[in-house]
Amino acid sequence: MKATMLKSFFRPSAYDRASWETIEALQAKRLRVQVDTAYSKVRFWRELFDTAGIRPQEIATPEDLTKLPLTSKVQLVSRPLRDRLASDDRHLVRMFTSGTTGPPMHVYYSRGFALLTAMYLHDHFRRWFGLGRFYRIMQLSSHSPSSGTATAQRPRVRRSMKAGYAAVRPLIERFARMVYFENSISEAVPSIESFAPDVIMANASYLRLMARHFEESGRKIAFTPKILISTGEPLDEPTRDYVERTMGVPVRQMYGSNETGPLALECLEGRRLHTFSDRAIIEVLSVKSEKVRPGELGEIVVTEMTNQGMPLLRYRMQDVGYGHDSPGETCPCGRSLSLLLKSVEGRSIDCIRTRDGRLVTPKRVLTLMNAVDGGSSCQLVQRSPDAFTLRVLCRGVTSGSVTDLAQSLAEEIGQGSAISVSWEAADGEPKKTRKLRPVIVEPPSGPSSSR
């Protein structure tokens, strides 16, 4: 383990071009360590193994994981904090309160995990996107009034670590910064322009707002970032095309979560999601919890192998995605980190189940919305199996585009579904500046119904 840890430390992207056999051997090694940690140090996992009648030694390779039941955030949160952590929380870094799906959960990282993850991403961005050694990176986020979202919080660390952080903070801030906006993206633009980052990370909808800001203001951005990375929401192709065209910068998607850290990243050359198979094992599962066939939609389940502070095994991400069409296929970029995920389609509770049993994913709805002018200010609400309301939340959207959108959505959902339009734009400030859930399903269909 020590040798692989050292390799990860000095050369985080060492496994990018490794053979699949090398990656499988590494996965088996890391998995055994993680399973041992989970069983010996975390009550939640020990009880789960014991209840299922499985000994930790039986989980020796990624294939053995199917012996374990799937786990969820709801299960973890139902237990006291100490039962989910591998050590006293004072020895861990509390990173986030993750609460965008389901109940809020404090997420803890081992100290090594937080540092190694930062180095891992830094090295991957640098090599994958052709950046210099000392590039600048900025994350764009909106303030959450309830502070319930992960991005609004700072890591909570011990006092001794705080002093260390304070000492290196000026150095870190030369290269990495967060920028927030409250009501309008224009609030963040001066900070972005003065920092002139090489990399901007933001939700796809914020990237769209930024692009629109520059398009509407009729002036060019004062610098050119090398890459825009979409995180947190599915990236639909109309949004990618629009932002790339308007900003003149490539947009690539990263997938991950607060609980698991980063899981997959699109490369520049192939626009494909490479999963970080050296850190996590990703499964795409059918409603029967079986691996989906290539190119099929399924629930994303993750076993993280490097955060030993809060191990997660077969953890349901509450997201759906397509498994890759052709497993074993190589990417033009030449990297071998596996292409297990073709695309990430959004949250399973936001999927619409049609009369004929298909799932229409949030990304599919976003793709249709963003294909019409002003569609990003709309929201589709499923009131009952056949009744939908298309809410229009911004003035300035023409009735023609709304009619087109309602028609394309009705065709997608099919089976004589009725879509009524509700014009709800406020008289004052148009509500176009904030992130919007594209789909709301009432009542939620729940992750178990995802397929």
Ligand SMILES: [Zn+2]
């Ligand atoms: Zn690639």
